[in-house]
Amino acid sequence: MASSQAPNYCVALEKDNLVFSAAHFITFNGDVCEQLHGHNYRVKCKVFGPLDENGYVIDFIALRDTLMEIISTLDHRMLLPTKHPMIKVVSEGEEIVVRFEKKRWVFPVEDCVLLEIANTTAELLACHIGDALIERLKEKVSTDIDRIEVAVDENRGQWAVVALPW
Numbered sequence: 129m130a131s132s133q134a135p136n137y138c139v140a141l142e143k144d145n146l147v148f149s150a151a152h153f154i155t156f157n158g159d160v161c162e163q164l165h166g167h168n169y170r171v172k173c174k175v176f177g178p179l180d181e182n183g184y185v186i187d188f189i190a191l192r193d194t195l196m197e198i199i200s201t202l203d204h205r206m207l208l209p210t211k212h213p214m215i216k217v218v219s220e221g222e223e224i225v226v227r228f229e230k231k232r233w234v235f236p237v238e239d240c241v242l243l244e245i246a247n248t249t250a251e252l253l254a255c256h257i258g259d260a261l262i263e264r265l266k267e268k269v270s271t272d273i274d275r276i277e278v279a280v281d282e283n284r285g286q287w288a289v290v291a292l293p294w
Contacts (some may be wrong), residue, residue: 134178136274139185140216141192142172148203150241152248155214161228169250170281171199171257177273177294182208190268199262207253211246254280258292 151166173195175186208217208226216227225293226233245252258278265273273294281287 135238136176137179137185139188139191139280140172141195143173143189143192146171146195146199148199148200150207151206152207154156154247154249155212155228159214159229161231164233167282169199169202169253171195171227172252172281173258175262176275176278177271178275180271184271186265186269186271186273190265192261194264194268195257195261198257202241202253202285204240205241208235208240208242209245209248209252211240211244213246217242246279250280250286251290254278254288254290255292257291262292262294 144217147168147170149166149168151164153162153164156159175191177185178187179185207216208224210217214228218225219237222237223236224235244258245256258276262276275293277289277291279287279289
């Protein structure tokens with residue numbers, strides 16, 4: 129039986145080069161702070177929507193290149209949250225000083241990415257990347273997207289996924 133609704137399509141992008149290496153720490157249970165450590169993150173995404181006049185949901189090349197631009201800004205950096213209520217991130221000249229309770233770290237400015245998120249969890253990194261992807265793609269493509277999903281893997285099989293409306 130044929131459906132009266134138009135089909136909804138999905139484009140999935142998962143490439144070996146959609147990776148970045150970065151350091152971070154997270155807090156949990158209120159006052160527990162992990163030690164500084166790093167991951168070799170992997171990123172993939174899906175774009176959902178109808179086909180355009182070319183038969184595309186979205187151009188793979190525009191999607192791939194835009195996602196690469198975003199994750200390259202995170203590569204080989206210290207990821208720091210600026211919206212955490214207990215983590216204080218302050219720029220002091222050529223240094224970023226970070227404090228959490230009795231802990232204090234100092235990093236060169238050029239080694240840091242200050243993220244407007246509350247914690248550098250894989251979930252919130254996926255949302256940060258997704259928001260940036262939507263913002264940049266809206267400038268590049270004129271397609272009618274329904275939603276995107278962005279997934280971030282921090283440890284070979286530990287994926288966090290966010291679904292965002294277009």
